[in-house]
Amino acid sequence: RKEVEQDPGPFNVPEGATVAFNCTYSNSASQSFFWYRQDCRKEPKLLMSVYSSGNEDGRFTAQLNRASQYISLLIRDSKLSDSATYLCVVNNLGSGAGSYQLTFGKGTKLSVIP
Amino acid sequence: DTGVSQNPRHKITKRGQNVTFRCDPISEHNRLYWYRQTLGQGPEFLTYFQNEAQLEKSRLLSDRFSAERPKGSFSTLEIQRTEQGDSAMYLCASSLNDLGNEQFFGPGTRLTVL
Numbered sequence: 001r002k003e004v005e006q007d008p009g010p011f012n013v014p015e016g017a018t019v020a021f022n023c024t025y026s027n028s029a030s031q032s033f034f035w036y037r038q039d040c041r042k043e044p045k046l047l048m049s050v051y052s053s054g055n056e057d058g059r060f061t062a063q064l065n066r067a068s069q070y071i072s073l074l075i076r077d078s079k080l081s082d083s084a085t086y087l088c089v090v091n092n093l094g095s096g097a098g099s100y101q102l103t104f105g106k107g108t109k110l111s112v113i114p
Numbered sequence: 115d116t117g118v119s120q121n122p123r124h125k126i127t128k129r130g131q132n133v134t135f136r137c138d139p140i141s142e143h144n145r146l147y148w149y150r151q152t153l154g155q156g157p158e159f160l161t162y163f164q165n166e167a168q169l170e171k172s173r174l175l176s177d178r179f180s181a182e183r184p185k186g187s188f189s190t191l192e193i194q195r196t197e198q199g200d201s202a203m204y205l206c207a208s209s210l211n212d213l214g215n216e217q218f219f220g221p222g223t224r225l226t227v228l
Contacts, residue, residue: 004156034216042221043205043219043220043221043222044157044205044219045219046216046217046218049216087156087157089156100145101147101159101162101170101172102147102149102157102159102207102217103159104156104157104158105156106154106155106156107155107156
């Protein structure tokens with residue numbers, strides 16, 4: 001089983017739609033959780049951190065369920081500029097002292113269509 | 115530009131040649147990470163430095179790979195006797211010292227081994 005699994009996608013949605021991405025992780029000792037966004041042929045950039053209490057940033061809402069080891073991202077009122085690959089990311093304590101390596105899912109590609 | 119920079123951005127080499135990539139992190143960041151990303155996959159952790167100390171190496175980092183961060187500032191990643199399977203995007207990231215701190219990624223070096 002992969003450490004971080006995401007919906008395979010792609011998701012093709014019309015402008016204004018609401019879209020939800022789901023992610024599960026296998027390491028119950030995982031420390032921190034994030035959604036990163038990666039545009040085509042660009043580097044990943046942090047979209048938002050994910051907290052146990054859930055958090056919202058404008059049109060984006062992230063939720064974490066530690067018991068189920070499940071993370072979600074909801075995008076409301078999709079814009080053309082939201083088209084990108086969304087990466088579910090877990091930060092685990094590595095074997096090296098103070099190492100907090102990121103473990104990425106494969107990513108889910110979103111295309112928002114006019 | 116005060117972000118993470120990487121050079122070169124693209125490298126084409128013949129199988130068996132050695133290549134070296136450079137990463138300049140954000141100046142106040144003492145943590146530096148190397149990742150590798152292939153098409154359709156999320157980035158995979160390779161190695162991690164805290165200041166000049168290399169504290170963790172992934173199993174992905176074969177003996178042909180070596181990374182250094184001699185003065186705790188820039189880092190180099192060298193691949194000896196390149197193989198076609200080494201073709202990938204090599205991403206560098208840096209962060210501050212605390213758990214959960216965002217890792218900022220550089221634009222990556224795209225390696226093609228012919």
